[in-house]
Amino acid sequence: MDTFLSKDEQVNEPRKKSKIALFGLAFTGSVAIGLSVVTASFVSPALRRICLPFVPATDNQIKNVLKLCNKCSSKNTLVDLGSGDGRIVHAASNHGYLATGYELNPWLVLYSKVYSSFNRIQNTNFQRMDLWKADLSKFDNIVIFGVADMMDELSVKLEKEMRADSRVLACRFDVQRWTPIEEIQDGIDSVWLYTKESFNKKK
Numbered sequence: 001m002d003t004f005l006s007k008d009e010q011v012n013e014p015r016k017k018s019k020i021a022l023f024g025l026a027f028t029g030s031v032a033i034g035l036s037v038v039t040a041s042f043v044s045p046a047l048r049r050i051c052l053p054f055v056p057a058t059d060n061q062i063k064n065v066l067k068l069c070n071k072c073s074s075k076n077t078l079v080d081l082g083s084g085d086g087r088i089v090h091a092a093s094n095h096g097y098l099a100t101g102y103e104l105n106p107w108l109v110l111y112s113k114v115y116s117s118f119n120r121i122q123n124t125n126f127q128r129m130d131l132w133k134a135d136l137s138k139f140d141n142i143v144i145f146g147v148a149d150m151m152d153e154l155s156v157k158l159e160k161e162m163r164a165d166s167r168v169l170a171c172r173f174d175v176q177r178w179t180p181i182e183e184i185q186d187g188i189d190s191v192w193l194y195t196k197e198s199f200n201k202k203k
Contacts, residue, residue, distance in 0.1 A: 056084060057145060057171070061189040062091045065169055068182060068193045069141055070095065078141040081131045081154075086112030086124070088143055093123045097141070102129035136161045145171045152177055159199055168194040 057065075065088060069078065076098065080088045083101025085108055092099040093116075103109050103126065112126040136142055136158065146154060155175045158168055170192045174180065178198035184191045 055145070057087045058189055060186065061171055061191070062088055064184045064186055064189055064191040065143060065171065066091060066095055068169055068184065068191055069097070069167075071182075076140040077138065078143065079134075079136065079139040080143040080145070081134070082145050083112065083126065084108055084145070086115060086126060088145070089124055089126065090116065090119075090121050093121050098123050099125070100139070101126040102131055102134050104128060104130055132157070137163060140166055142166065142168045143171065144168065146173060148173045151175050162196060164196055166195070168198075170194065 069092070077100070078089075078092045078097040079100045079102060080086075080092075081102055083089050083103045084105075086101050086103075089099040089101040089112065101109075101112055101124070103112070106128050109126050109128045112124075115121070116124045116126070131154075140163075142158065142162070144151075144154065151170070151173055152175075155177050162168070168175070170180075172188055172190060174183075174190075174192045175194060175198075178194050180192040180194055181197060182193045
């Protein structure tokens with residue numbers, strides 16, 4: 001092909017290819033750095049003392065949570081600890097709750113806020129918050145989507161901070177130290193409901 005190019009074109013051709021290669025390298029590097037930043041936010045929980053991976057709540061689990069909430073409480077405040085992409089908070093808001101999501105991953109917090117705004121979902125509040133530092137005394141309903149290793153330690157915090165009329169809804173993993181006042185057994189979508197009375201009925 002080069003035999004059909006002028007001398008000037010033959011000289012400039014390698015330069016063009018070099019510029020294209022440099023652009024491609026820069027673009028690839030930028031994408032790699034961006035992915036590393038985003039991925040680090042999801043992987044970093046695994047490096048903490050208690051691993052809290054992002055596992056989206058299923059539609060069935062959300063239905064079970066709201067079923068126990070609506071049955072046993074007035075429609076008031078609700079907080080989801082480790083709110084992920086905000087599914088439980090959005091659903092609770094649509095059912096009349098003033099719903100808050102505490103999530104440590106900043107990208108998931110941002111996504112939840114954008115989703116609320118784009119879909120015009122009212123009465124939602126998402127904050128980047130370490131659940132161990134959060135004040136839970138102001139909420140009527142506290143939803144936990146945790147892991148087995150954290151439930152006992154979290155129950156100690158809840159016993160200190162819960163109001164007399166507050167309720168805890170544990171998803172997927174129950175609180176072994178307490179006895180639920182009601183539960184929905186549904187495999188990985190199981191939900192257990194606890195009140196202050198549960199503290200005096202330890203298993």
